[in-house]
Amino acid sequence: LVDAERIAADIDALAAITEPGRPYTRRAFTPLFLEGRAYLEKRFKSAGLETRIDENGNLIGRRPGNGSGRGVLMLGSHSDTVPEGGRFDGIAGVIAALEVARSLADQGITLNHDLEIVDFLAEEVSIFGVSCIGSRGMANMRPPEWLERRAGDLTLEEGLGMVGGSPHASGARNDIRAFLELHIEQGPVLEADHLDIGVVTAIAGITRIEIIVTGRADHAGTTPMTRRLDALTAAARLVIAIHHLGQELAATAGHFAATVGEFEMEPNAANVVPSRVRMLLDVRAEHRRDLDQFRTLLGQAVEVVGQETGVTIAAPKVISDNPATPMHGEVIEALEAGCQATGASHRRMASGAGHDAAFMARISKAGMIFIACAGGRSHTPEEWAENADLTLGAAVLRDAVCRLDDQ
Amino acid sequence: LVDAERIAADIDALAAITEPGRPYTRRAFTPLFLEGRAYLEKRFKSAGLETRIDENGNLIGRRPGNGSGRGVLMLGSHSDTVPEGGRFDGIAGVIAALEVARSLADQGITLNHDLEIVDFLAEEVSIFGVSCIGSRGMANMRPPEWLERRAGDLTLEEGLGMVGGSPHASGARNDIRAFLELHIEQGPVLEADHLDIGVVTAIAGITRIEIIVTGRADHAGTTPMTRRLDALTAAARLVIAIHHLGQELAATAGHFAATVGEFEMEPNAANVVPSRVRMLLDVRAEHRRDLDQFRTLLGQAVEVVGQETGVTIAAPKVISDNPATPMHGEVIEALEAGCQATGASHRRMASGAGHDAAFMARISKAGMIFIACAGGRSHTPEEWAENADLTLGAAVLRDAVCRLDDQ
Ligand SMILES: NC(=O)NCCC(=O)O
Ligand SMILES: NC(=O)NCCC(=O)O
Numbered sequence: 021l022v023d024a025e026r027i028a029a030d031i032d033a034l035a036a037i038t039e040p041g042r043p044y045t046r047r048a049f050t051p052l053f054l055e056g057r058a059y060l061e062k063r064f065k066s067a068g069l070e071t072r073i074d075e076n077g078n079l080i081g082r083r084p085g086n087g088s089g090r091g092v093l094m095l096g097s098h099s100d101t102v103p104e105g106g107r108f109d110g111i112a113g114v115i116a117a118l119e120v121a122r123s124l125a126d127q128g129i130t131l132n133h134d135l136e137i138v139d140f141l142a143e144e145v146s147i148f149g150v151s152c153i154g155s156r157g158m159a160n161m162r163p164p165e166w167l168e169r170r171a172g173d174l175t176l177e178e179g180l181g182m183v184g185g186s187p188h189a190s191g192a193r194n195d196i197r198a199f200l201e202l203h204i205e206q207g208p209v210l211e212a213d214h215l216d217i218g219v220v221t222a223i224a225g226i227t228r229i230e231i232i233v234t235g236r237a238d239h240a241g242t243t244p245m246t247r248r249l250d251a252l253t254a255a256a257r258l259v260i261a262i263h264h265l266g267q268e269l270a271a272t273a274g275h276f277a278a279t280v281g282e283f284e285m286e287p288n289a290a291n292v293v294p295s296r297v298r299m300l301l302d303v304r305a306e307h308r309r310d311l312d313q314f315r316t317l318l319g320q321a322v323e324v325v326g327q328e329t330g331v332t333i334a335a336p337k338v339i340s341d342n343p344a345t346p347m348h349g350e351v352i353e354a355l356e357a358g359c360q361a362t363g364a365s366h367r368r369m370a371s372g373a374g375h376d377a378a379f380m381a382r383i384s385k386a387g388m389i390f391i392a393c394a395g396g397r398s399h400t401p402e403e404w405a406e407n408a409d410l411t412l413g414a415a416v417l418r419d420a421v422c423r424l425d426d427q
Numbered sequence: 428l429v430d431a432e433r434i435a436a437d438i439d440a441l442a443a444i445t446e447p448g449r450p451y452t453r454r455a456f457t458p459l460f461l462e463g464r465a466y467l468e469k470r471f472k473s474a475g476l477e478t479r480i481d482e483n484g485n486l487i488g489r490r491p492g493n494g495s496g497r498g499v500l501m502l503g504s505h506s507d508t509v510p511e512g513g514r515f516d517g518i519a520g521v522i523a524a525l526e527v528a529r530s531l532a533d534q535g536i537t538l539n540h541d542l543e544i545v546d547f548l549a550e551e552v553s554i555f556g557v558s559c560i561g562s563r564g565m566a567n568m569r570p571p572e573w574l575e576r577r578a579g580d581l582t583l584e585e586g587l588g589m590v591g592g593s594p595h596a597s598g599a600r601n602d603i604r605a606f607l608e609l610h611i612e613q614g615p616v617l618e619a620d621h622l623d624i625g626v627v628t629a630i631a632g633i634t635r636i637e638i639i640v641t642g643r644a645d646h647a648g649t650t651p652m653t654r655r656l657d658a659l660t661a662a663a664r665l666v667i668a669i670h671h672l673g674q675e676l677a678a679t680a681g682h683f684a685a686t687v688g689e690f691e692m693e694p695n696a697a698n699v700v701p702s703r704v705r706m707l708l709d710v711r712a713e714h715r716r717d718l719d720q721f722r723t724l725l726g727q728a729v730e731v732v733g734q735e736t737g738v739t740i741a742a743p744k745v746i747s748d749n750p751a752t753p754m755h756g757e758v759i760e761a762l763e764a765g766c767q768a769t770g771a772s773h774r775r776m777a778s779g780a781g782h783d784a785a786f787m788a789r790i791s792k793a794g795m796i797f798i799a800c801a802g803g804r805s806h807t808p809e810e811w812a813e814n815a816d817l818t819l820g821a822a823v824l825r826d827a828v829c830r831l832d833d834q
Contacts, residue, residue, distance in 0.1 A: 207651070208650065208654055240711070242614030243615065253687075256667050259660060260667070263660045277651070278652075279647035279698075280659055285689075288691070290709050291688055294686075294690070372648035372650070396646070
């Protein structure tokens with residue numbers, strides 16, 4: 021029903037649209053991104069889809085249904101990449117969605133719903149420093165002040181215009197019944213468990229927490245070890261505490277991960293006792309109670325380390341807090357039924373990474389499937405997914421779409 | 428015998444020669460440094476000294492002795508500062524030395540030795556990235572390749588010419604019988620012990636050790652806590668181990684301190700597991716056996732952390748290794764006798780910081796005294812020493828010089 025070679029040819033064609041010698045770099049708002057889109061639009065058209073750029077800069081290909089007014093089933097993901105990474109991250113989901121449309125066309129099937137294939141604008145953190153611009157826009161969740169964000173001379177308002185969108189969006193779409201997205205897992209679980217498909221139960225919340233440790237800059241040669249307020253030594257104790265808390269909470273039910281992703285020290289001079297450390301934590305929680313418990317235990321660790329070392333540690337500050345998003349039960353079940361029908365081995369799992377589906381879930385019933393990627397690696401030129409897995413994923417999507425269409 | 432007001436006036440005059448609004452910044456090779464030197468030269472001349480810039484860029488004021496050919500007694504320190512720090516660090520020792528010469532002149536005393544007052548060039552890490560340029564040069568220990576070091580368009584060779592020196596030094600001086608330096612302690616010990624003077628027994632060795640921890644960059648959202656190679660968590664364990672080793676060795680006889688002064692992490696991105704940490708350790712040891720033991724135990728810690736975390740930690744690499752320098756027994760005794768004669772309370776102590784005296788010890792009998800500085804702080808605008816302490820220090824120097832002159 022779905023065609024592996026057609027899928028592989030499209031993946032290869034997009035992979036060739038990258039900065040020379042720098043695979044795979046097709047960042048949103050760049051000429052290469054527009055080149056990738058031009059290719060996609062051509063392919064959408066060959067599949068018989070009516071194409072348009074919506075007001076949020078998303079490329080959409082439409083296959084009208086039988087006119088029964090039951091709304092839209094939307095499939096897709098994103099074609100933009102991070103610098104040096106994204107042979108599959110995003111584009112796999114766009115091509116799988118396109119293949120579903122092609123397969124339906126091949127067989128002359130008309131759905132009860134209108135089918136829309138979407139390439140969301142700028143899912144990755146773009147040149148404007150923010151992510152999921154297109155899906156946030158479609159859900160009317162893009163902060164208006166983002167329009168003024170700049171990348172060099174360009175504002176996001178101008179960037180939206182450049183890709184064919186409009187800054188004056190007319191609100192959330194309310195005609196989408198369900199949204200389905202295929203994506204590479206970006207983690208090692210499916211590969212390790214030798215499974216074809218992960219059916220996503222929820223997209224974990226992403227909470228960013230800043231911790232600032234303030235000690236005292238002293239001469240590293242002359243200040244006795246017992247008389248220091250060494251910000252680094254105190255921060256190191258917190259790093260270890262955070263890692264252990266992360267491990268403990270990850271061992272309970274539900275996805276949980278805590279990472280100190282940013283760590284900067286001052287004055288960072290060879291012969292000066294460190295006076296200040298700034299850490300930025302990335303916390304992913306499927307369940308809010310795990311996040312709450314983490315924050316409680318983190319607060320206790322901060323107290324203890326502050327008391328025992330004498331340094332000052334400000335109360336951990338939540339910089340951003342996007343709650344977890346459950347996927348919709350009907351879509352989860354349709355996708356699981358799709359796995360069974362196509363013979364795909366599968367498990368339920370949470371997504372630790374953020375996705376456009378998290379925003380689509382605000383305005384529609386949303387669901388996602390993952391396919392394995394080699395070593396769980398993504399956002400790197402080595403990122404790899406097998407075409408057989410991607411093809412099987414497209415078949416699962418196709419089956420689930422038909423099921424949802426019947427309901 | 429020595430004049431507190433004259434000392435205070437000179438300290439104040441030099442303090443006024445700084446970048447506007449940025450006390451106290453008079454870095455070597457800058458116009459302000461030359462302005463400070465012009466002031467010093469004028470004051471040297473008023474004290475009856477014959478002034479010259481030697482081939483290593485050091486300002487020297489000379490007071491001839493009685494011609495008995497017993498060589499030179501040299502006193503001094505440095506007038507350059509780090510950025511935003513150095514109201515006393517360095518200049519206190521130059522002014523105290525000058526005051527000794529003035530005091531001898533006031534009383535019409537002619538020594539058996541020629542007396543030289545010195546302002547060494549660029550004791551602090553200068554714009555060329557290296558320190559103790561003048562004293563290294565006088566001891567013929569300045570690496571020849573340093574002449575090619577650059578600060579913007581300027582080479583050190585040109586810099587030396589600019590201050591009145593010459594790149595073609597004629598070797599180590601061999602006419603200096605003893606060198607005495609007064610400096611602020613740059614540590615908290617004298618202040619805490621309510622003592623006037625620290626008589627320095629040795630200048631601790633300075634060893635810089637680089638440690639590189641290599642983990643694996645993974646997606647912070649999706650990679651399970653149990654499947655990470657987190658370079659930061661492993662590095663944090665080493666930071667704590669190093670701190671504990673430092674505390675243990677500091678509790679034994681002899682000065683010892685270990686500091687992780689530089690710490691950089693990659694990729695330092697919020698949602699990526701840290702893949703690499705580079706640390707630079709600063710280790711100060713009065714006794715080589717403490718350094719050796721530290722290195723052995725550090726090697727063991729690296730093994731253990733590497734094994735337990737799975738990350739790769741390269742064997743710690745010694746980047747530079749300057750051994751400890753004992754001060755000369757005769758000079759130590761003369762300075763202690765000077766403390767007794769002037770009624771200064773005192774103790775013996777090692778210098779944790781490097782000083783010009785460490786290089787002068789290679790070509791003469793060298794000794795140092797410390798005076799307290801507020802809170803042990805230095806290299807900061809808050810750096811402070813009491814003029815009474817500085818004056819007492821100058822009296823101790825004067826007394827010691829006369830003793831050494833008689834021997
Ligand atoms: N899918 C993905 O990598 N999203 C980026 C945002 C995040 O999860 O860190
Ligand atoms: N005295 C002083 O601060 N020297 C700088 C070199 C060092 O000891 O770190």
